[in-house]
Amino acid sequence: xxxxxAVIFGNTGGVMEAALRTAYALITGHxxxxxxxxxxxxxxxxxxxxxxxGDLPVKAxxxxxxxxxxxxxxxxxxxxxxxxxxxxxxxxxxxxxxxxGQPFPTDPKIRRKRAEAIYLQDRELPLRKSHENPAxxxxxxxxxxEPLGHKSHELLHTHYTPRAKKTASKAExxxxxxxxxxxx
Numbered sequence: 001x002x003x004x005x006a007v008i009f010g011n012t013g014g015v016m017e018a019a020l021r022t023a024y025a026l027i028t029g030h031x032x033x034x035x036x037x038x039x040x041x042x043x044x045x046x047x048x049x050x051x052x053x054g055d056l057p058v059k060a061x062x063x064x065x066x067x068x069x070x071x072x073x074x075x076x077x078x079x080x081x082x083x084x085x086x087x088x089x090x091x092x093x094x095x096x097x098x099x100x101g102q103p104f105p106t107d108p109k110i111r112r113k114r115a116e117a118i119y120l121q122d123r124e125l126p127l128r129k130s131h132e133n134p135a136x137x138x139x140x141x142x143x144x145x146e147p148l149g150h151k152s153h154e155l156l157h158t159h160y161t162p163r164a165k166k167t168a169s170k171a172e173x174x175x176x177x178x179x180x181x182x183x184x
Contacts, residue, residue, distance in 0.1 A: 004122030012064035012095035013040040016088040028054035
């Protein structure tokens with residue numbers, strides 16, 4: 001059993017939209033009247049939106065393509081995105097629908113058509129939110145406990161670990177030693 005939320009993961013902004021559909025229900029205790037969160041959809045390289053979730057204005061950013069990812073990462077490092085709640089980055093143009101595992105050729109027009117097909121499939125599925133998926137419900141009931149609980153957090157979340165020093169020291173060690181050869 002799948003949901004529309006799972007389908008839209010393939011498009012830039014899809015992970016954000018799927019997560020917001022469920023976050024709204026978890027935060028407010030109510031379901032969204034309209035699950036189509038247009039503010040995070042589109043093929044612009046970087047999109048920013050504020051989505052009202054109950055009393056909470058959720059600031060979100062979506063980027064796709066490596067140059068756009070770099071722009072957002074630089075913004076994170078500079079503090080520009082410090083008050084954002086959620087940032088989605090997909091490396092491939094348009095998201096996974098424009099990735100190397102997709103049929104060739106691809107261009108902006110083809111990626112737009114693929115996105116339209118994804119959103120059509122989402123609209124036609126009876127379940128459109130991740131938390132409505134019976135398999136997910138069973139997983140939480142039988143194993144994980146509650147969403148955002150200790151066990152689910154421990155098993156499903158990751159944490160950023162700065163590795164610049166480790167990476168730099170490995171790179172330095174990998175450099176060949178320079179030796180002077182006397183010229184006679």
